[in-house]
Amino acid sequence: MKAAKLYAIQDLRLEEVPVPEIKNSEDILIKVKATGICGSDLSRYGKFGPKKEVGLTFGHEFSGQIEEVGSEVTGFKKGDRVSVSPGLPCMKCEYCKSADYSKCNSLEVIGAVADGSFADYIVVPAENCIHIPDEITYEQAAMIEPSAVVVHAFYQGDMQVGDTVTVMGCGPIGLMCIQWAKVFGAKQIIAIDVMPEKLDWARDMGADIVINGKEENAYEAVRRHTDGRGTDIVMEAAGTPFTCAQVLGLAAKGGKVVYLGIPYADVTIDRFNFESIMRNELLVVGSWNSITGPYPGKAWDATVHFMKEGKIDLTPLITHRYDLSEVEEVFKKVFKRDTLFGKIMFFPEGVK
Template sequence: MRAAVLYENNEIRAEQVEQAVCGADEVRIKVMAAGICGSDIHKMQTRWKYPLPAVMGHEFSGVIVEKGADVAHVEVGSRVAGIPLVPCGKCEYCKVGEFSLCEDYRMVGSHFHGAFAENVVMKATNVIDIGDMDFEEGAMLEPLAVAMHGVLGIKPELGDTVVVFGIGTIGILVVQCLQLAGVKDIIAVDISDGKLAEARKFGCRYTINPREDNLAEKVQEYTGGRGADIALECAGSKVTQEQCLRVTKKKGKIGYLGIAYADVLLPEEAFENIFRRELTLKGFWNSYSAPFPGEEWTTSIAFVNQGRIQLKPLISHRYKVEEVGDAFAMILGREEDYNKVMILPQEE
């Protein structure tokens, strides 16, 4: 089959590779769409710690074309999304249904070959039916479930004002989930005017570009001097990870969804806000709960199929498997705005 193969940091080549054998408890999925995750960029550049050569891609959907002898709950021809986390099922966290915290998990696209290929073989327990959902939407269920995990976990209340830092794919999905949760006002923060324009299209009442305006002063203005009830960090930037501490009101809540790729050193004032304002800080990793894969996934599928969450408008670029290297080069070059970049493995 054709696949985009990572040989070492920053070296991806499209070529023919042997297909994996489909085991008794596995299925083979013909991959129809696969998204590039922000974490893929960092891992591909400098942080790859898994076996090489590798095929990346953990956000994907497709059609089951083969199933193992022991697989009974899904059928050949089913339209499914892949659930990339394979929990160990044995650690103390798995035993209580906290699968995101598994002590010995493995991931499709890291520990196993992933979906930047014509097909992928995985455990049958790691697929979920998407019905008639568009395949590109199905490939975005994984990042949507990540956003849903954070919003469900931070527990916004009806009428809250929330600041969302970072209006990329996860940020916009968080915005849509917050609206469904009954949040009154959403303040979007980003250094890209293009992304702030997108935020307004998706219902954010206020937008702030900190390069042009004083962030803290604007949040105070938009909240009547109180500060935000909740701040959600989706950018994975040490700057925004600190800024959350400056804009949240007393007794407010902060949720961190973005990965830290550098040390976060806090100025005295920002750190003091944690205890002087008695802030609640929570981290959100991955997108799973019990019963596996969890309400994050089932709720996401329901809202997309009901038309209450929009995914297709977030797709900015589409590439073939042979062009995966070009897709990464575009993202790393930052010469044009992008949002979700989609890989379409099948020949037209």
């Protein structure tokens, strides 16, 4: 079978390898149907290289069809359609024992410490799998994981019906935030980015107001559109050192700032934005991963439900579809930012 393995920084190789075998009685062999690129994949590919073991199969956002189940697996059978949580909590630490898996002391991820999804087949623990109904396509199901990350962030922010929301950054995660803000009952959604094309996507996903951060001062623009108060919740989904500081000034007094984006660099906060935390008595929360109990958690259940109902449709986020055979060139191109992209999806059986 084909598998894309990461050997070093910007050294991703598509190789022919044996189909993996089930070695644990509670594991499942899955034929990968669709698998997407996560922003963290790009950072690991272009900046950090393999986390632990050199030459592991890369990728962790995916869906597929069960090919074989281990002898002790219950609830799943050959032919079932599944999405898979890539998280690998230890299940032993104090946080895992309280089903707070996102805080696991040694949380790892498929594709970083175990072979991942940029392949024809993958073996995963049965407990990581979740059934997907026929109403959800495989490419939609491959986005359940990042969608659940967004839902978990809204839970962290304790969003209430009627809240106003600002979303900073209109990449795939930010665009998912916009659509989920509607489902959570947002009264007004403001989207901020520096690329006009992404702001167009934000409008299409349901943003009421879009602000180009290059063309106008984001703080002043948000205040102008909110009668001077700011918004109840600010979702930081850009993950840059600048925006991580900037978002603190966009929340209303007593508002909440939720961090989803990962800056991968030191963040320096100027006095005005830092004092906004104190003077405006903000609640600043972080959000990491999406997994809670019962594993993988209610964010996953919510995503499947609202996808099935058609109230969450992430298909418009997919801007590029490729055969898995193109994975090496695609990563090179995307990391160089030679093209504007949203969600990129690979199909081991070919694009149909």
